[in-house]
Amino acid sequence: MKTPLACLPHDHSHCVHTALADAEALCERQGARLTALRKRVLELVWQSHKPLGAYDILGVLSETDGRRAAPPTVYRALDFLLENGLVHRIASLNAFVGCNHPGDVHQGQFLICRSCHTAIELQQPAIGAAISAAAEGVGFSAEGQTVEVVGLCASCREAA
Amino acid sequence: MKTPLACLPHDHSHCVHTALADAEALCERQGARLTALRKRVLELVWQSHKPLGAYDILGVLSETDGRRAAPPTVYRALDFLLENGLVHRIASLNAFVGCNHPGDVHQGQFLICRSCHTAIELQQPAIGAAISAAAEGVGFSAEGQTVEVVGLCASCREAA
DNA sequence: TTTCGAAAGTTATAGAATAACGTCTCTCCA
DNA sequence: TGGAGAGACGTTATTCTATAACTTTCGAAA
Ligand SMILES: [Zn+2]
Ligand SMILES: [Zn+2]
Ligand SMILES: [Zn+2]
Ligand SMILES: [Zn+2]
Numbered sequence: 080m081k082t083p084l085a086c087l088p089h090d091h092s093h094c095v096h097t098a099l100a101d102a103e104a105l106c107e108r109q110g111a112r113l114t115a116l117r118k119r120v121l122e123l124v125w126q127s128h129k130p131l132g133a134y135d136i137l138g139v140l141s142e143t144d145g146r147r148a149a150p151p152t153v154y155r156a157l158d159f160l161l162e163n164g165l166v167h168r169i170a171s172l173n174a175f176v177g178c179n180h181p182g183d184v185h186q187g188q189f190l191i192c193r194s195c196h197t198a199i200e201l202q203q204p205a206i207g208a209a210i211s212a213a214a215e216g217v218g219f220s221a222e223g224q225t226v227e228v229v230g231l232c233a234s235c236r237e238a239a
Numbered sequence: 240m241k242t243p244l245a246c247l248p249h250d251h252s253h254c255v256h257t258a259l260a261d262a263e264a265l266c267e268r269q270g271a272r273l274t275a276l277r278k279r280v281l282e283l284v285w286q287s288h289k290p291l292g293a294y295d296i297l298g299v300l301s302e303t304d305g306r307r308a309a310p311p312t313v314y315r316a317l318d319f320l321l322e323n324g325l326v327h328r329i330a331s332l333n334a335f336v337g338c339n340h341p342g343d344v345h346q347g348q349f350l351i352c353r354s355c356h357t358a359i360e361l362q363q364p365a366i367g368a369a370i371s372a373a374a375e376g377v378g379f380s381a382e383g384q385t386v387e388v389v390g391l392c393a394s395c396r397e398a399a
Numbered sequence: 400t401t402t403c404g405a406a407a408g409t410t411a412t413a414g415a416a417t418a419a420c421g422t423c424t425c426t427c428c429a
Numbered sequence: 430t431g432g433a434g435a436g437a438c439g440t441t442a443t444t445c446t447a448t449a450a451c452t453t454t455c456g457a458a459a
Contacts, residue, residue, distance in 0.1 A: 082378050170330040171385050173415060190379045203373045210388060213363045218242050218393030219350045225331050227385040228370060233378030333446060
């Protein structure tokens with residue numbers, strides 16, 4: 080039972096640097112253009128392990144960065160990041176979080192702490208397989224999965 | 240491999256009657272008030288096996304039923320139905336669907352056909368258990384699960 | 400009959416996402 | 430060199446989803 084980095088104090092700037100570097104490398108390899116705006120949005124999404132709303136990103140771009148930005152600016156950047164597997168959308172929160180395993184084709188499972196709002200990305204092939212199998216069992220061919228779990232993370236559990 | 244009723248031609252009025260009768264019985268038993276409005280909203284949600292948006296419900300109430308209704312009217316009814324386990328919310332669609340197993344405390348898994356938009360509710364304790372176990376594995380206590388799978392249902396698969 | 404509380408009506412607003420069109424700046428090739 | 434075309438981004442407007450806050454209605458209990 081390893082507590083995930085996300086809900087422990089850690090050198091988060093390292094997370095951010097790694098994520099940005101990985102993104103650069105990945106886009107290079109795939110011929111995708113990681114523009115300054117897209118990189119900045121990715122950085123903002125990675126500013127913490129908490130899913131971030133599109134309008135929060137918009138706020139930072141407008142107020143802190145001083146960039147003239149309207150919703151489509153943010154959503155286009157997010158669409159790019161989603162398509163390239165650099166972020167995930169959390170449907171139950173209408174928010175976005177950086178992907179921990181960029182490059183792999185995958186659909187994570189997310190553990191969302193109702194106390195500290197941290198999202199932990201799991202990658203348990205067994206879960207995906209169990210779901211696909213159950214779907215196949217009724218003749219349904221699964222193409223995409225949304226698995227989001229709300230509860231209490233290890234830290235918040237201890238604190239309580 | 241049993242194809243679920245939901246994506247076969249069937250006597251759907253039977254689904255509706257059963258759902259409404261079950262709801263009456265359940266509310267009676269639990270001392271919850273299934274008012275005319277709430278019952279009507281439940282009926283509308285059950286009008287098909289496709290998840291229905293709150294504003295679609297609102298449209299019917301206003302135009303067909305001639306009832307003066309604003310969003311809160313619908314959302315309050317839906318909240319009641321959710322709290323009493325009579326409908327589920329599909330986060331990835333912002334829509335609502337009737338519950339197939341009212342009364343049981345459960346969180347379904349949903350298979351959503353991208354072609355005919357039918358939602359099939361599964362109740363596989365094994366999946367829920369696998370997810371909870373994976374969460375416990377990193378010290379996370381799962382309290383609620385959202386499992387939504389998009390793909391092709393048996394009928395649409397055949398048709399293609 | 401009065402009183403109280405739940406349900407529903409009403410008005411306004413917040414929050415999330417997209418449509419449609421214009422502008423800018425590259426790269427590519429004549 | 431100098432367009433042509435494509436992609437990224439800006440801009441404006443609108444749609445869709447959801448909730449806040451206050452008022453009115455109505456039925457059951459005291
Ligand atoms: Zn991921
Ligand atoms: Zn926490
Ligand atoms: Zn039916
Ligand atoms: Zn289908």
